[in-house]
Amino acid sequence: MSxxxxxxxxxxxxxxxxxxxxxxxxxxxxxxxxxxxxHQSRVSNISELEEKLASAGYGVGFKVxxxxxxxxxxxxxxxxxxxxxxxxxxxAWKALFGKAADSLERSIDHADEYMIFDYNPVTSIYVSAHxxxxxxxxxxxxxxxxxxxxxxxxxxxxxxQLEEGESRRSSIGLPVKKDKAVFLVKFxxxxxxxDTTLER
Amino acid sequence: MAFLDLFIVxxxxxxxxxxxxxxxxxxxxxxxxxxxxxxxxxxxxIAAEASPVRGKIDDGIELxxxxxxxxxxxxxxxxxxFVLTAEPGTGYLQKVLKEIYVAYTDCALKDPFYELxxxxxxxxxxxxxxxxxxxFGNR
Numbered sequence: 001m002s003x004x005x006x007x008x009x010x011x012x013x014x015x016x017x018x019x020x021x022x023x024x025x026x027x028x029x030x031x032x033x034x035x036x037x038x039h040q041s042r043v044s045n046i047s048e049l050e051e052k053l054a055s056a057g058y059g060v061g062f063k064v065x066x067x068x069x070x071x072x073x074x075x076x077x078x079x080x081x082x083x084x085x086x087x088x089x090x091x092a093w094k095a096l097f098g099k100a101a102d103s104l105e106r107s108i109d110h111a112d113e114y115m116i117f118d119y120n121p122v123t124s125i126y127v128s129a130h131x132x133x134x135x136x137x138x139x140x141x142x143x144x145x146x147x148x149x150x151x152x153x154x155x156x157x158x159x160x161q162l163e164e165g166e167s168r169r170s171s172i173g174l175p176v177k178k179d180k181a182v183f184l185v186k187f188x189x190x191x192x193x194x195d196t197t198l199e200r
Numbered sequence: 201m202a203f204l205d206l207f208i209v210x211x212x213x214x215x216x217x218x219x220x221x222x223x224x225x226x227x228x229x230x231x232x233x234x235x236x237x238x239x240x241x242x243x244x245x246i247a248a249e250a251s252p253v254r255g256k257i258d259d260g261i262e263l264x265x266x267x268x269x270x271x272x273x274x275x276x277x278x279x280x281x282f283v284l285t286a287e288p289g290t291g292y293l294q295k296v297l298k299e300i301y302v303a304y305t306d307c308a309l310k311d312p313f314y315e316l317x318x319x320x321x322x323x324x325x326x327x328x329x330x331x332x333x334x335x336f337g338n339r
Contacts, residue, residue, distance in 0.1 A: 029310040126310035127312065128307065176327065
């Protein structure tokens with residue numbers, strides 16, 4: 001029996017094939033701007049707004065982890081801190097934003113803190129004030145991925161001034177920002193202990 | 201051949217942005233600017249009504265030319281008016297206004313913390329206007 005011509009819904013598509021569909025940046029900016037404004041009218045201060053945006057991204061993180069782990073065909077899951085962070089900053093970032101994160105660093109002052117840098121996160125390309133509040137959504141996504149992978153951590157977004165030598169890479173047409181975004185990942189002590197025991 | 205001032209008037213006639221674009225621009229206080237904005241808004245509307253030929257919705261003052269000044273206005277579909285003043289003989293007025301409009305849609309309208317019809321305080325918008333000015337040769 002021949003297959004009748006019906007529209008393929010998203011559920012019928014092959015999950016393994018990574019479609020590199022392009023979405024209009026303007027469309028995303030408007031939808032995300034509406035999400036932020038929706039929450040802003042229902043909170044009383046900016047830290048509550050950050051919490052709401054982070055919880056919006058949290059669910060996304062779980063699902064992204066499942067999908068990307070399945071697509072990468074790895075038979076083992078990540079158990080070490082550095083490997084899950086590298087998964088986030090390269091594979092997850094590329095799938096979500098089209099390019100890998102700009103760098104991943106370990107904090108010198110605190111042993112339980114790691115930082116993911118992004119020069120121009122997509123959630124705050126057009127935001128002039130409160131850039132880190134707009135990036136709280138991405139913090140939520142990172143926190144969701146980490147929680148799903150079994151690492152308890154608190155993630156916060158910060159805006160840091162660009163240093164002298166760093167190039168303000170920006171595509172033509174996009175506003176040039178003075179700050180870069182830093183996602184600070186702070187792991188809980190049990191996770192650090194577990195990581196050191198695994199090292200041996 | 202220099203651009204002098206830029207001002208943006210919202211739908212109800214209130215001034216939402218003004219800045220001078222060169223040192224040759226006259227020194228005008230903020231209150232005076234507010235008055236200029238609302239006066240221009242009213243004149244724009246009156247000119248549209250008084251015109252013998254009515255047509256599109258964006259009727260109104262487009263260009264005022266005088267010996268010492270050229271004033272060009274661009275009205276959007278939503279009633280926002282972008283007004284640029286320049287020395288006579290300056291070219292590309294319409295083009296510059298369109299570029300500033302693009303900067304407005306990007307830096308103000310896509311910013312979730314910008315309230316519509318309120319004064320524009322977005323740093324990215326100021327930077328974008330600077331870029332437009334440097335591209336069109338204003339010092």
